Amino acid sequence: MSNKSYSINQLMQIQACTNCQACVEACPAVAGSRDGKLSAAFRLTELGRLVKARAGLWRRLGFGKAPTQKALRAFGDTVFRCTLCGNCRQVCPVGLDLTGLWHSIRQDLVASDAYPGKIDLIRENLNESHNVFGEDNEERAEWVEDMPDAPDHGYVKQRAEVIYFTGCVSSFFPLAQRIPIAVAKLFDAARIDFSLLGEDEWCCGFPLLGAGLGDRIDELVENNVAAIKAKGARQVVFACPSCYRMWQEHYPNEFEIFHVTEFLAGLLKQDRLPLQKLDLTVTYHDPCDLGRGAGTFEAPRDIIRSIPGVRFVELANNRENCSCCGGGGNLEMIDAELSANIAANKMKAVTATGAQAVVSACQQCVRTMTTFAKRNKVPVAVMDITQLLHQALAGEK
Numbered sequence: 439m440s441n442k443s444y445s446i447n448q449l450m451q452i453q454a455c456t457n458c459q460a461c462v463e464a465c466p467a468v469a470g471s472r473d474g475k476l477s478a479a480f481r482l483t484e485l486g487r488l489v490k491a492r493a494g495l496w497r498r499l500g501f502g503k504a505p506t507q508k509a510l511r512a513f514g515d516t517v518f519r520c521t522l523c524g525n526c527r528q529v530c531p532v533g534l535d536l537t538g539l540w541h542s543i544r545q546d547l548v549a550s551d552a553y554p555g556k557i558d559l560i561r562e563n564l565n566e567s568h569n570v571f572g573e574d575n576e577e578r579a580e581w582v583e584d585m586p587d588a589p590d591h592g593y594v595k596q597r598a599e600v601i602y603f604t605g606c607v608s609s610f611f612p613l614a615q616r617i618p619i620a621v622a623k624l625f626d627a628a629r630i631d632f633s634l635l636g637e638d639e640w641c642c643g644f645p646l647l648g649a650g651l652g653d654r655i656d657e658l659v660e661n662n663v664a665a666i667k668a669k670g671a672r673q674v675v676f677a678c679p680s681c682y683r684m685w686q687e688h689y690p691n692e693f694e695i696f697h698v699t700e701f702l703a704g705l706l707k708q709d710r711l712p713l714q715k716l717d718l719t720v721t722y723h724d725p726c727d728l729g730r731g732a733g734t735f736e737a738p739r740d741i742i743r744s745i746p747g748v749r750f751v752e753l754a755n756n757r758e759n760c761s762c763c764g765g766g767g768n769l770e771m772i773d774a775e776l777s778a779n780i781a782a783n784k785m786k787a788v789t790a791t792g793a794q795a796v797v798s799a800c801q802q803c804v805r806t807m808t809t810f811a812k813r814n815k816v817p818v819a820v821m822d823i824t825q826l827l828h829q830a831l832a833g834e835k
């Protein structure tokens with residue numbers, strides 16, 4: 439472990455915390471566990487102690503000992519039980535870049551061999567299979583086989599104007615595969631010349647950042663950029679907000695990139711998607727990476743409001759204050775029970791709106807909320823915004 443994992447600015451931020459506790463109130467992990475040790479305030483206090491204990495001068499002056507491996511591991515246990523949702527950063531009155539710090543601490547703890555064992559699984563899966571689940575990457579576009587009317591090329595074309603970058607969850611997780619099916623049908627309806635990358639799509643690298651392995655993303659970035667260039671595409675569309683943010687922040691600026699909500703909202707404005715009436719009351723869950731992360735709040739709402747017959751009700755906490763679904767930060771792999779508790783709180787808030795369906799714009803949110811709703815028989819439908827729009831497409835049943 440080394441204090442060099444942190445910039446001077448980050449080390450100053452640790453000292454700037456006023457311990458006002460606003461982040462404790464806002465943290466879904468604290469609410470889901472009733473454990474204040476998962477809060478930003480506790481984490482900053484601990485980090486300050488550890489940084490000081492590691493500083494050579496401080497020790498030479500006789501103040502304290504270097505942190506033991508046991509102490510580091512105990513700290514790691516709290517650090518990785520966090521969804522990286524950014525709500526603490528949103529509410530912090532001092533304006534501390536808390537999520538930036540959480541990534542640096544994870545990187546530090548991995549370098550110090552004080553991290554949960556599940557992190558090794560993410561590293562191995564991405565090394566060996568280029569996807570987060572360790573599945574055969576050649577099967578990335580197998581979901582197309584569930585589309586009886588798919589074209590012969592199976593949406594993996596030699597050349598195309600637009601690439602639909604599917605993402606690991608939608609590619610491999612059966613429940614989420616309804617999302618790429620809806621996207622393909624909507625793009626076909628609007629006559630978009632698009633292609634998938636198929637087996638040439640590798641994980642975007644986002645799970646590596648959350649795993650404290652951000653120094654290993656280069657190979658994935660190079661592969662994905664080369665695969666898109668080979669198809670001659672200029673535009674890339676993502677239905678996964680985490681892939682989208684990853685491209686915004688860590689990929690070279692060589693293509694025009696869109697979250698699918700922005701792309702579809704544009705098609706609706708151009709009248710390229712004829713819609714029929716849907717009799718449904720819906721609420722919308724802002725995915726952390728799309729809302730607080732990428733600042734996209736209006737496009738999904740524009741889509742929902744454009745569907746005739748749909749009644750839209752906001753969650754009590756919405757837009758930048760929307761609470762996490764429990765699916766972020768690799769939390770499901772590290773602490774599935776906490777992830778489910780956070781999902782329970784989310785679904786309580788959804789039920790309180792009286793909506794018949796909760797719509798999100800993220801494969802992982804849909805997966806987390808659907809799993810909780812099914813297991814606990816919550817009488818609310820969970821769907822991605824692409825599925826909602828596909829249902830409303832004229833001529834679809």
Ligand code: SF4
Pocket residue numbers: 454455456457458459460461462478479482526529530531532533534
């Ligand atoms: S909200 Fe900011 S200043 Fe207040 S306790 Fe949390 S980290 Fe510290």
Ligand code: SF4
Pocket residue numbers: 464465466467468476477478519520521522523524525526527536537
């Ligand atoms: S990122 Fe979210 S889960 Fe993690 S400490 Fe901040 S508010 Fe809590």
